[in-house]
Amino acid sequence: MQEAQAGYVKTSDFMSGLRAGVSIAIGYFPVAVTFGLLSKSSGLTLAETLSMSLIVYAGAAQYIALNLLSLGIGIAEIILATFILNSRHFLMSASIQARSAKEPLWKKLIYAFGITDETFSVASLKSGKITAGFMFGLGGIAYGSWAMSTLLGYLFGASLPDVLKESMGIALYAMFIALLVPPLSKSRKILSLALCGAGFNFLFTYFELLSTGWSLITSALLASIGVEWLYEKRKGRSRA
Amino acid sequence: MSVSIFILIIGMGIATYLPRMLPFWLLKEGGLPPFWMRVLENIPYATLGALIFPGVLYIQENIWVGLVGGVSAVVISLLGANVIVVVLGSIAVLAGLSMYM
Numbered sequence: 001m002q003e004a005q006a007g008y009v010k011t012s013d014f015m016s017g018l019r020a021g022v023s024i025a026i027g028y029f030p031v032a033v034t035f036g037l038l039s040k041s042s043g044l045t046l047a048e049t050l051s052m053s054l055i056v057y058a059g060a061a062q063y064i065a066l067n068l069l070s071l072g073i074g075i076a077e078i079i080l081a082t083f084i085l086n087s088r089h090f091l092m093s094a095s096i097q098a099r100s101a102k103e104p105l106w107k108k109l110i111y112a113f114g115i116t117d118e119t120f121s122v123a124s125l126k127s128g129k130i131t132a133g134f135m136f137g138l139g140g141i142a143y144g145s146w147a148m149s150t151l152l153g154y155l156f157g158a159s160l161p162d163v164l165k166e167s168m169g170i171a172l173y174a175m176f177i178a179l180l181v182p183p184l185s186k187s188r189k190i191l192s193l194a195l196c197g198a199g200f201n202f203l204f205t206y207f208e209l210l211s212t213g214w215s216l217i218t219s220a221l222l223a224s225i226g227v228e229w230l231y232e233k234r235k236g237r238s239r240a
Numbered sequence: 241m242s243v244s245i246f247i248l249i250i251g252m253g254i255a256t257y258l259p260r261m262l263p264f265w266l267l268k269e270g271g272l273p274p275f276w277m278r279v280l281e282n283i284p285y286a287t288l289g290a291l292i293f294p295g296v297l298y299i300q301e302n303i304w305v306g307l308v309g310g311v312s313a314v315v316i317s318l319l320g321a322n323v324i325v326v327v328l329g330s331i332a333v334l335a336g337l338s339m340y341m
Contacts, residue, residue, distance in 0.1 A: 023323045048245050055253040065252060075248045083255035094263035095283040102269050112261035117291055124284035167334035169299040170309035171327050173292055177310060178326035180288045181317035190285045197289030205294065219290040224282035228275065 017137020020126065023175045024118045024138075025145035030168035031059050032146050033160065035066075036153025042066050046154055053150040057143065058116070060212065061085050085213035091220060092120040100130045107132040114139025118172060125179050189231060196223035309334050 032053065039049040044066075052062055061082040068078045093115050100108065111132055119138050123130050184190050200219035204210040210218060270277065296310040297303040312333040316326045 023327045026324070026327055044245065045241065047241050048249070051241070051246075051249050052252075055249050056256055058252075058256045061252060061256060065248070069248075075244060075251065078248060079251035079255050082252045083259075086256045087259045089256075090259035090263060091283055092287065093260055094267055095280045097263045097267045098270060098272065098277055098280040100264075100269055105265065108264040109261050112264050113257060115260045117287075121284060121288055121291070163335055163338050166300060167331050167338060170296075170306070170313070170330045170334050173296040173299065173306070173310060174313040174327045174330035175323055176288050176292045177296075177313040178317045178321075178323040180285065180292070181314060183285070185318070193282050193285035194289030194292075197286035198293035199289075201290035202294045216287070216290050220283055220286040223286035223289070224279045227286075228279050228282055232275065 013131045013133030014137040017134040017139075018141050019137075020122050020134075021119070021138040021141035023171075023178075024122065024142040027118065027168075027171035027175050028059075028142060028145045029149045030165050030171060032149030033153030033157050034165065035059070035062055036150040036155075037157030038063070038066055039150075040154050040157070042070050046151075049154050050147065050150060053147050056082070057113070057146060058082070058086050059146075084211060088117075088213050088217045088220075089115050089120075091217055092117070092124075095124055096120060096130055099124065101132075103132050111135035111139055114143055116142065118142065118175065121176060121179050125183065189227065192227050193223055196227060305334060305337070308337060 035053070036049055039052070039062075040046075044052075052065070056062055056065075064081055064085065065078050068081065093112055096115065097108070114135065119135075119142050123135060123138060126134070180194055184194055197219050200222050201215055204215035204219060205212065209215075272280065292310070297306040299306045299309065309330050313326050313330045316329045321329065
C-alpha cells in the first residue's frame with residue numbers, strides 16, 4: 001500500500017516535471033534546429049552533429065564550437081572555452097542542491113546532466129523541495145526536444161520558413177520573462193535582484209569587461225550577495 | 241566520425257558536465273550558513289535578470305524586434321497567463337510584426 005503510494009508520488013512528480021518542461025521544449029526547437037543547420041553547413045556529419053547535442057548538450061557552447069572549428073582553432077582551446085562558458089552551471093547546480101530533497105547521490109548525478117539555464121530557471125522557481133522525479137521529467141523533455149530538433153535541423157532545417165525560425169527566437173526569453181514576472185511583481189527584493197543581475201550583466205558585456213559565461217556568473221553572484229547584504233544591514237538597523 | 245571531432249566532443253562533454261555535477265557531490269542539502277543559503281536562494285532571480293538582459297535585444301539584428309518581443313512577454317505575463325501562453329503569444333506577436341515589415 002505504502003509502496004504503491006510512493007510510486008504514485010514519483011509518477012506525479014515526473015509528470016509535473018514533463019508539463020513544466022513543455023515551454024522549454026518549444027523554446028529549444030528553433031535554437032537546436034539552427035544548430036543542426038549550421039553544423040551541416042560547417043561540414044560536420046550527422047553522427048558528429050547528433051553526438052554534440054547528445055553528449056555536450058549546451059546550446060551556446062555548441063554554437064561557439066562550430067564557430068571556432070571553422071576558424072581553425074585548436075581542440076584544447078575550444079574545450080577551455082566550453083568550460084569557461086559553462087562554469088556558470090556550477091552556481092545553478094549549487095542553488096538547486098540547496099533546495100533539493102534528500103535523495104541518493106546517483107540520482108542527482110544523473111539529473112545534474114540536465115541542468116541548463118532553462119531547466120534551472122523552471123526548477124528553482126517552483127515551490128517546495130526539488131525532487132529527482134521532477135528533474136527527470138523536466139530534463140527529459142528538454143533533452144528530448146534538443147536532440148530531436150538538432151536532427152530535424154540537420155535534415156530539413158534549410159526548408160523551414162525564415163519567418164517562423166526568426167520569430168521563435170524570442171521563445172526562451174519569453175519563458176524567462178514569464179517565470180520572472182509573477183514573483184517579481186510581488187516582492188521588491190526579487191525586483192532588486194533581477195534589476196541588479198541585468199544591470200551588471202549589461203555593464204560587463206557592453207564594455208566587454210568579461211566573456212558571456214563569466215559575466216553571467218559574476219553578475220548573478222554580485223547581485224545575490226549585494227542585495228542580501230543590503231537587506232541584512234537594513235534589518236539590523238531597524239532592529240537597533 | 242573523425243578522431244579529432246570525437247575527442248573534441250568528449251572533452252566538451254566533460255567540461256560541461258563537471259560544473260553541473262560537482263555541487264551535488266560536494267555540497268550537502270541545506271548545509272550552508274543561513275546567509276549563504278539565502279544568497280543561493282537569490283541566485284535564480286539574479287540569474288534570470290542577467291539571462292534576459294541584454295540578450296533579448298540581440299535575437300535579431302534590429303534590436304527593436306527583441307524589445308517588442310520582450311515587452312509583449314511582460315504584458316502577457318502581467319495579464320496572468322501561464323508560461324506556455326506567454327511563449328506562444330510572444331512568438332505570434334513577432335510573426336505578425338514580421339509580416340508588416
